[in-house]
Amino acid sequence: MLLTNLTEVNPEEAQETLEALGGFFHNLNLRTLLTIGLLIVACLVVMKIVLRLLDRTFRRLELERGLCTFLHAALRVVLWLVTVCIVLGYIGVPMTSLVALVGVIGLAVSLAIQGTLSNLAGGIQVLVSKPFKAGDYVEAGGVSGTVKEVGLAYTKLATVDNKVISVPNGQISGEKIINYTTADQRRVDLTFNASYDDPPQKVIETIRQVVGAHPRALFTPEPFIRVNAYKDSSVEYVVRVWCATADYWPLYHDLLEQVKEAFDKNGIQMPYSHLNVHVVERKEEKE
Numbered sequence: 001m002l003l004t005n006l007t008e009v010n011p012e013e014a015q016e017t018l019e020a021l022g023g024f025f026h027n028l029n030l031r032t033l034l035t036i037g038l039l040i041v042a043c044l045v046v047m048k049i050v051l052r053l054l055d056r057t058f059r060r061l062e063l064e065r066g067l068c069t070f071l072h073a074a075l076r077v078v079l080w081l082v083t084v085c086i087v088l089g090y091i092g093v094p095m096t097s098l099v100a101l102v103g104v105i106g107l108a109v110s111l112a113i114q115g116t117l118s119n120l121a122g123g124i125q126v127l128v129s130k131p132f133k134a135g136d137y138v139e140a141g142g143v144s145g146t147v148k149e150v151g152l153a154y155t156k157l158a159t160v161d162n163k164v165i166s167v168p169n170g171q172i173s174g175e176k177i178i179n180y181t182t183a184d185q186r187r188v189d190l191t192f193n194a195s196y197d198d199p200p201q202k203v204i205e206t207i208r209q210v211v212g213a214h215p216r217a218l219f220t221p222e223p224f225i226r227v228n229a230y231k232d233s234s235v236e237y238v239v240r241v242w243c244a245t246a247d248y249w250p251l252y253h254d255l256l257e258q259v260k261e262a263f264d265k266n267g268i269q270m271p272y273s274h275l276n277v278h279v280v281e282r283k284e285e286k287e
Contacts (some may be wrong), residue, residue, distance in 0.1 A: 126155065132147050141172040143157050187243075188255065239259075
């Protein structure tokens with residue numbers, strides 16, 4: 001309905017526009033050209049002042065560079081459109097015709113680049129809300145990786161196997177975002193299984209010694225090591241240790257390796273799923 005209304009041309013307005021343009025060129029003289037030139041120069045001066053004030057405001061607000069560039073370019077386009085409307089209004093072109101023309105052009109462009117506009121809107125939302133920055137390891141848009149660049153339309157993520165994936169910002173802004181590096185500390189959660197024959201205090205103390213000897217483990221908050229569950233063939237122990245965010249994976253893998261070595265050294269068994277098959281022989285009595 002909106003598209004139909006915008007594309008309808010009023011014959012009277014079209015005739016009035018043509019007459020205005022014809023009268024302008026018919027009565028064109030040096031004075032008119034000078035007046036138009038002064039209007040354009042005045043508009044350019046105002047445009048320059050407004051853009052400088054905008055850039056100064058951006059610097060004070062410390063906005064992202066990509067967002068500043070986009071808003072600067074968008075405002076420049078708007079100011080040029082205003083300049084054109086002022087000049088055409090001086091010539092005598094009806095403003096209703098100009099508004100209808102701008103509306104039709106804007107609607108056509110928006111329909112043609114609907115997906116791009118969605119990504120731009122998502123990019124502006126990401127740049128303003130700042131859920132992550134370059135260098136953060138995040139999970140966004142169904143992809144996990146280190147943020148390499150936050151653009152207006154796409155965000156580039158580098159995966160652990162050194163692939164760079166460009167994720168549309170429209171997809172990122174519409175889904176949950178998990179930032180693994182925004183905090184200074186993270187908690188390592190691990191579980192270990194030990195035999196029912198091994199006393200719980202012995203198992204807990206063995207794990208505690210491994211954690212206490214690790215240089216990357218933090219002791220504020222205090223590490224948590226307790227029985228977590230009783231399974232069919234083993235007792236499960238949970239380990240929760242805090243560390244610096246950058247030390248998460250080294251501590252994670254070190255504890256997996258060192259706890260197993262400590263269990264073997266102290267004679268603690270780590271049961272695994274297995275099946276015992278008993279073969280019973282029958283001897284048939286001969287009659």
